[in-house]
Amino acid sequence: MVRLEGRGAWWTKGCAQCKEANPTWRCEDCFGGRMLCMSCVIERHRDKPLYLVQEWEAGFFHPRTTRDLGVVYQLGHAFGEQCEFGSLNRPQRGFVVLDNNGIHTIDIEFCGCLGAPDETNQLLNVGWFPATVKEPATATTLSMLRRLHKLNLQARLPAYDFYNTLVLLTNTAGLKKMPHRLPQFMNMAGCAHHPEGIVATEQGGLAVHCRACPQPGINLPEGWEDAPPEVAWVYRLLVSEDANFKMKGRDRSSRDKDPTLGPGWAYMVANDQYLKHLVKHVKEDEISHCVSFAALWLANNKRAKGLRASGVGSVSCSRHQMFRPLGTGDLQKGERYSNMDYLFSSLIGITVLTAVASYDIACQWSRKFWTRAAAMPNELKLPTWLNILFKVSKFHLLPHVKECHGPYSFNYTKGVGHTDGEGVERNWSWLNWAARSISVMGPGSREDTIDDLCGFSNWKKTVDFGNSLLRKMVLAIPQAMMHSRAFHAFTEGLREGHEEELREWEKIVRAWEADPTGESPYEYPTVEAETMADVMRRISEEDHARVAANGAAALQVKPAAFLLAEIEIEENQQTVALEAKRRNRTTIQATSLQRQRTLLLGKISKLHDVQGQYMPGLREWGAQQNPPLSAGNNAKPETIIIYLPSALPADQREVVCVSGLARQEEELREAQARDALRDLRRGLRTRTFAHRFKRKHISGQGMYTKSRSLLDAIEDGIRDAASRYCVARAALLALRRPGEWTGELRELKKEDIRGMNERLMNDEEKEENRTARALAGLTGDEDDNELNEYGERVDLTVLFNLETGEGRRLLSWIWHTGLLKDEVEDGKLHPDIRVEWMKARARADRWREELILVEEEMRRVLEFCRWKERWWTERLEPSRAPERAEIGPELREGLRAYALEQAVREHTWAASWSTNDEVLRPIEIELDDDDDARELFEDDGFEDELEESYFFVPLLLILFAYVSLSRLCLFLLPFID
Template identity: 25%
Template sequence: MSKRAHCTIERDYERSTKVTIERHGERPSKQTKNSTSRRRVTPKTRVFTASSSFKPALEHQGAQLPSAAPAGGSGTSDWDSLNKILDELVTSDNDDDLENATFRDDEIDDVQPKETAFEDATLLETGDAGTRPGSRTKKHPKTPNEVLREWLDLWRDAYLSAWFKRDAPPKGFCAFCLESAVQIYRCTSCLNSLPSCSACLVNTHRAQPTHRIQSWDGAVWLEASLAGIGLITYLGHDGKPCPSSDDNSQLLVGDLDGFSSIAVRYCHCDLSTLKPKPLQLIEIGLFPCSHVHPRTAFTFRLLDVFNIFCTLGRTSAHKFYLVIERITRPGFPADVKDRYREMIWTHRRYLHLLNLRRAGYGFQRHDTLDVHPNDQALCCPACPRLGFNYEEDELSPGDRRVILNDTDRVYDGNFRCSRKAKKVDKGDICLSDGLAYFGQKERFKEWSSTVVQPARTEKPMCDHHKAGNDTSFRGAGRDITGIGAFTCTSHSCIMPRGMVDFTRGELFIYADWALGNVYRYLSAKGKIPIGMTYDVFCHWFVNYLSRLQRLPPELRPPEDLDIRGALPKWHALGHDPQCVIRWSIEYMQHVGQLEGEGPERVWAHFNEHSGSTSEQGPGHRTETLDNVAVQFTFEKIIRMETSLPVRFKDAKKMLIRERKNHEGSTASIPADTLQEWEQESIEPYKLANGRWHSVFADPVLKGGFQETLQDERKKESSTTRVPGQRPGAARWVSEGIELEHSIHQYNEDSKAHSKPTPRQANSLDSKRLALEERIQTFQNRCSFYMHGLDEPDRPRMQKIVEEDGEEKNVDLGLPSSFSPDTLASAGLSSLSDLEKRLRRGTCVDALQSVKRVLGARSATINFKNANVRGQIATTRSQSIIKGHNAKILKAQWRYENSRGALQALGMVQADQDQFLELRREDLKPLKLYYEEYAQKTGHGITSMSWIWRSEVAPNDKWQVEALKTEWFRSRERYKRWNEQLILLKREMIMAIRTFQTYQVLWEWRSKNGQPIPGMEVYARQRSRFFGELARRMFYACQDHLWDDVVSLRWCDEWLTRNTSGNQLCDPSAS
């Protein structure tokens, strides 16, 4: 292969010609300013000379290359010199000559005028704000705006001229047969709209009858049709005319190019009874709207794209139809025949057949793998499934709890996916009933109308949640008030049969029904442990055994069901401390970093479809939600090869960091104290007074936020209700205070990730969407508690960092956003007093947190100064101290935020005396005050920080307790990240094994039974598709699977058996 230099010549249409020599290959050595050394022209490149191939190309675009020297040049010699050098390189047949060919610096400078030469012509050629790999890159790449400005200056007019040229009059002859034609046509759907005669256009469009064409009338291009110039689509004889028929039928076809009328000729042979007209259309890729007398059809391509747009693209069917209508007749939509209903009806049938194909309908059933025949749902491949990605005899007792992580399921309800109480056809049908993500509808309707939810025999720990009560929601005008769903915790994939419709409030019987269906699906090959998180698990858990026994026999779990539950992380703040101690997922083992909030991500996607589904009939609505769930889960599945390695890398970094932090914390603890702590259990336990406690619990102060909230809740009972204060006001105000803290935490996270990775950006977006939904829900309830008041007259704005980095102001509408006079005139003084008491409690908690963490920081500093030596150990200690500082500042913000609200509500004298301004100089430990005191003379005006003199948060052995709590939390954070890496290894292996299982299943289907030829090919394609997923997953994850940062025996043994070197063994070969 000859080796050539690559010279790119571009034309400046407004100034003068510019020439740039572009070199590829090795980076040249740096040259001094006056260097005259020779530069090497690197090989394996291409040459265009101004006198050869590139010159006609420029002239074709309308540019005139100068025959004389460029403007600013010294004559023709420069231009000719460049051509001479390049021509010698092109015509050389000696590779050695080309290899040794060089340019001198002065030669390059002479032929490239400095005033006009492009600094980076490659940028325009690549179309991106960068250069080709291997090319010489600039120190400062051009920004997108600079590239756009360059395009505007140099290329805009040329682009526009080239675009106009597409509409230029034809030359009067056909570009295919080169014969002159009276009438010239062109196809606007083809990539190159060449002028053509009618005969050539028909011949080239036998297989594209839906393409849009135009005819030239001597002045403009007019719309025409292929059927109008003689194109007939022949059916039944592989594109040839039927010898038994000469009748043509008109068929309106919807395609991505719009609606068009085509001429078809059906087969009328003696065997036509075996191929009715609808089937003849299906065979050529048209789905008829009627199976009796088809007059309209849609292409498979349109139906497939529509299916993606209305699920992944979250576009309604009506919007999609408007797009097709616009494409068909821009500016004149009334000219397009209305086929909206036909499109919906056809898509339902198309989707049903598509799901049957993917479910293996019509294939022979496999004895062991087809445990759910005709199953149309997709299940998370990374979650444990007995018989699919693990076998019972593979697990040792030590691996069982790790492999079968029993908090892999999350349940939650959503009231935005409702259905209006509209008239329903008597024969309403659902094509996916009981086969996808909902259980059997009629069976559920019959059971839920007869079963009675048992009364509670045990009062929950926190009684301010209304979930489970029929009074928690009023769905006027709706026959379906919402949906509930189970998802997997790690990836938010929706569980098959795990969705359920609400017909009243969020009753627990709905969660029971969904759990029974999910357990039946997962335990098809044997009994398994199961776990779940639920935002009101503390309520659901009461009487759950008796409720589960009321399920239909086929859904009833065994009486000895191994079940464990927890509260998800984001909802833990809404629960009492006692409840959090007992049920929080953060304090459980073998859960890694699972937060238990999977459905919250799903609802953001489903809610965008709620406008359409609320208008649909019951059957169509269920099919739509099943379809959305399939596409949502499929998108999660195909991106696991990217998401799992990224999560593993992030978890490994966090493990290293938390291990260092914990080792630093452990080093500052005396050995005897450490030995005593290590013997303590982290499981919650019940005290003699009936309250729950654990090593993670913060000490509850007299007058703190939680105690104040409990006292206020007691006041809302029917016998001690406060005048002018509606029931639930204490909970509403407390949620507002907690919401302010959540907003501040989100803002801090956003600032910490000013340049986030894609995964961090997605996480921040999820948090922001969830936060905005909480704010909207809170504000909607504001009018109920703040009755009689309009907009706040003294708003206390909370700033939320938007996705683009801008800040948005939000006022929650708490009493502190109104002046005392306004509250008094509206009769809401009692509500104002309520917020005052809760704000005081928040200030007390914040002060105590400041003092406790100051003590922990002081102890860490003391140990560091006394024992830590060396750069690594010092850096580790500094990291721990930095973490303490962040906690102190966070507590300071909480204090100042609530103190500001107290000031807005009106402080009494006691508040002014107790809750002083908490400044940075007040955040000092006692030890530092004593040291400064001893070093000073004259202490007449010296005093310690007021936080140590305040009686609001007394000093009672806070230092030791703070160290103990922080040590346990540090240890568990480290252990959770270690578990997270183990779980990620498990997920990688299980995903690979699931894909391989489906690969084997589809390969078996292609060879067994009596499939028709098309079924056999389809089965092999599906087998190869899953095989490719398995291979890609393995290659993306293999480095992490062999990483010994954590060890999982089950993983290592499977890799040893099923890999050879760095290759994944083909399971179908065995």
């Protein structure tokens, strides 16, 4: 690079063109940087006025311009020609042109021939955009304007910073006298096919429409309006509405000085009509909030002095996050009904029958909505046939009061798939990058810029439809399979002896779905009868029964009692071993541990006295072992091995034990595993109750300490139940061969031990947890060595928050097994199980719907492309209204070329996004292979929910030039049954 500062080796060979010795000129923009003589550099740059040339002088290169070479550029004539009448025009010496490589001052001459275009059009004909239409002295290249446009949209680079970058490129050292063209440049940073011209542009006509949303007459099939209810939900329009208080607008300039170029032509509503409506509601209060975002809301709305707009409100489609035409407008004071109702009227003209509208405060906004809608101006009234379902976006639903959770939840709404309603928030996240520059703009520039940004956002999503819909399908296929099978596994675990309850649950949830105004069946029942004291008493009684010595007397009855006593001693050993692992024991805890060991040692001694009666060959078998078996430590009786048939090799059991002893242990171990699972589930439900009670009632250090002790005791019970299950299952695995029973009594992993309302942390939440621990002075690494009081590594894996992540939450398998023993006193299943069954049903339904919706959206996108291609093809022969000037041949060719380019692009999109059977065949997805589950509800109309569902999913091609879908097929194979 330093060598490039000099002339290099070429200059010794003379001028690169004429070979004249000692050339002194070169061009930074020409290829190779070869040295040229002055006459050759002039000849090469007669049609390159904006190239940067340099002259070698006094030992280094000096920047020069083509003006320094004496070159004058003629406009309006072919290269090399001079206009004979050029002297009749205004001389243009020192004309300023802004280009990508800097600011240039050049000499030009306009054409003065008879019939020549005016100066503005002569500049436009060579690709230079003039700063004014009257005596222009400054212009920018269209290439630079296009680059600025894309940088402003993608990188949110303000025009002011871009201009200063040009100044820096031209005058890095600050030694030149630069022409000041910032005001002119700001003026330049700114529906030819309509027969009546640009004045005939319709409201919202320049917006980029969402081609995946339902649009009757364009991408919906004939007869869609007569579709039966079980199909009609596919043709719903899903939209989201929200306000953004970061998009403020200061009271700068005026509309007279800074008017909007296209009022109401795209996304921002026409200001005059908008204000005319709002002036009728100046005293209107803001929408009340039942959510817990009050502090954030106040922060957004304070310091409103000096603002023309406190923010913007907007409506976008929920499924694809595309801004709706005429769905965005300024807010003057918070979120008022008049503003948000007006923006929601962007739905006028739609002919779909049902719309799902999400809004973070929909519970308030929906009240008296139709009363307010009836009072809107006639041109803004929504169609009377439109049915609107009001929902709250998933993330914003959590802080709402309990009564809002069921009726306003996407998770429990039929026909919405896996829509979360948060798409408008994601739009804000992208748009807010430009908030600072937009806030200081005048009213017209502000609206034009927001229109531009919204259009760019929609265009990027349009171009990416091939990828985005395919990603949704790839996600939905395995999720639909997992949740469908999880639901049917849950149902299978419940149906024996509880068919009537299941039918009743199905009737309840179907009735609520038809009329969600009643009590939500998805809410856990409020338990007030059991207090914290009751829980403490019950746990104490369980601990007492577990520690009490009651096994020895049973040894005198029969072999089953002997096995039961051994199992009980084994469980006591586990309890004592767990207590022995406790660190930093108090004196009382140490005394209690010693007492438990003494009782345990006595039990083991009595057991050994009668063990020979039922395991007569044990002593001989033990003596033959090499190395010898450990006798254990009497000081720590929890380490003494209690030999049961399951602890012996399979070929030695009949030799060591009396006949039938192994079979009896097998039966007891299965019962022990099921009892342990029951205790584990009960402990997890108790933990759920305790956490709810703590959040609602506990305050103060003293009460917190007591509650912490109780929670520790609950965790001990959960840990003990899990340990008993693992021991029982290991023994059962030794006694039995692996078989169907292992599908019911599965291996218990740490992540499986979670309550009905608990879910596993995702990677992002784990990372946040590690960060929080690091800030708290704890190690935040995966392999940290922080241990709890039992010497176990601290590893938070579950969250007790039910609402967030509900759409993908999978119930742990422990809730599918042995639920008959979780009955309450009246013989019915626990109410929590009813709630979880309904939620599992809802999750399976939503993911099944997601598959259907994505496939339908793929079809709509292709239909829209074909319709748009026909639309542009009809405009290949442009026409003009009689009162307008006739179209010349050059303009006609340009109009035709533009229309043809758009038609070809639409055709190419449709072709590249369509399924090519030679490359990718449709994939058959089996969501349910459970034939028996269908029989349960064959008389109750529920068979359609449980029957085998097959979806032929035609996956779209991604942009054909970049991705090979054969690789995608290989990626999907592991998910396909």
